[in-house]
Amino acid sequence: MKKPGMLALLAALCMALSGCQVTGEVENQAYVLVLALDSSDDGALTLTARVPQIGKSGNKGEQEKAGDSPYLVFSVSAPSWSLALDALQWSTPRQVNLSHIEMIVASEALASHASFPELMNQIADTPHLYTNARFVVCAGSAKAFLEAGKTVIGTRLSSEINAMLSQYARQSFIPDASFADACYSANAIYGDPIAIWGYTADAAPSGNDRGISVVESPMWQRFSGTALFRRGVFVRALSPEATRLLNLIRGQSKVLSHVWQDASYELELDSPPDIKILIDGSDVTISLRVALHIDDSLPDGVVNALETAIKADIDQLIVDCRQAGCDPFGFAELAAGQFATVPQWLAFDWPGRYAHAAVETLVRVSRRHAS
């Protein structure tokens, strides 16, 4: 009887090891759901955090109409990431908790800066920061983008952003991109990272709402398209149509909604895209074969025209990405497999070879036969 008693006592003593420190109670935490990053002209980093007010989860729509937002916004500026985090801790009346971040937004200006890859690494190395958050690059100010966010549908603050972005990703308007993935890709020996492209309705870049007419929506934020990076630095945005093709090539989508002559057609992949990288000395050939099927009621002319249009669009997408110096397709991953060691692969200079590689695209569209 003595031993179990001693064990119980020891176990109980372990619970007292935290001493007189403040315990991590929910009431004492400021859970950041969205973190926005901006750069100012003097090189300072502006950090804006969106924090939900605990206990105000219900009837968000009505609360916002009454001007009583369920969120608080804190914004600080400092010369570096660590100082900005310190300042955020200081300006927030509760302990800033980064373990439940749903979305990290970087402004276009900040993401285009040469120092952005290093900032990404600093964020990734921050203890207790949840790096699986969605990663968005936005046109204009990230703070303004964050402030434009409204809770529209749903009752739980924590699931609002995730549900919205999952929906857009399922529809293939945006890539399924997380901050962690982008950070890994920026440091990895393979291709380039990508992010979700966002903008506010009043700052819509020309051509990005091509074919889509938003008549009226309480949503002021837009998530539509892909932000392309070259070695961790943002270079340009892709349209939602190009994003759909990109998702198809990357194997993230099995369905392609293609707009041709003012009509939308839904095609399905027969099998994952067949990508081969042929390396002959310094010559590189990228071979891409995509087999799709479509409703069997369509006439031959439309099927053939779709085949030609999709091939032209894929070719244009690859040209655009190569001009920007980005490989978001995963071609580099396939090419790296043909090398025995990492130094050999790095010495091959994939970005240089990729820019001048021959590309052979073959798109086949067949009719779906009813069984």
Added chain:
Amino acid sequence: MKLRIAHDAAAAAAFVAAAARIFVGLALDSVPIHNGVWIAALLGALPAIPYLLCLEAVQAEAQPNRPAYRMLMLLLASVALLDASEVLSVVAKTSEYLTINHVPLTVLTVPVALAALWCICRNGDAVGYAAMLWIRVFPVLLMLVLLLQLPHLHVRWLQPRLGDGWRAIANGGVRTAGWFVPSTAILFVSDRGGALPAKHVSRAWLACAALVTAPLLALRLMMAPTVVRNASWLFNLDALLTNGRAPLYLQLPMILIWFVGLLHLLSCDCFAATALLQRLFPAIDGRACAALVVLGTALLSIHDFSVALNRSAAPWVFILAASIVGLYVLVLRDSKGGEHR
């Protein structure tokens, strides 16, 4: 209290400890081997097996009063103690990484050290048979990890298959051999019971440790792509435990594997160091030895210097231990030959 462990229990404990140690070392080490890391794990077993063969020969002719024998015991005890301190530091830092609040490292170290002390006081068979239980539970958790993370794994990230090349792999192999040394200390203090086949069991277990670790490391490589920057310890730990980007609910089985593996490794290292200390100073009670070893481990673990020393000393540990054991075997053989003449 006399500290003892049966040979089969020691073999199981050594297997779990060796597998966990190689995995911790190669998965978190900042020295770049990249994709060749799983080959390094296999390569490291090659010199470790003959070393164990020699160690068993020395153990069979136990001569505790010979200075060379006592020196070997002291070396193994020191290696096990230093290794335990690094493991305890890894456990505490992992806990710090997972806690919501900022907690001082010492606060996180104390309960784990107390747990290790309790394990040693239950004597060797508790340590060994707990490892046997873990060997049965571990594959189930691993299957769970595989099932949950399958959509996130990328086979292409295993390439280029040789990582930084053969030179880096060979370097990793020697370090791996060094990580085998503390695991073999528990075999050295085990009761062989005169059963000859038991010798082969321990060698088979150590070979299995390398064979188990290699696919685990390959799994780690498929979770997150190889990065070329000098990744921080935290970056590597995050990539390992959370797959870098896995949803929170997917982390639990991996974290269980990580923590339980580390606790087995810690108890194995501490028990070996304690048992060796008691054999060096038989007058001291086992519990007092355990308290001394755990206290030493805890004190060393909170100093970055000792942890860094253990990390960088791994190849030299193997060379030193193998040289002493090899020379001892040669001396033993010569003296036996002399007796025959």
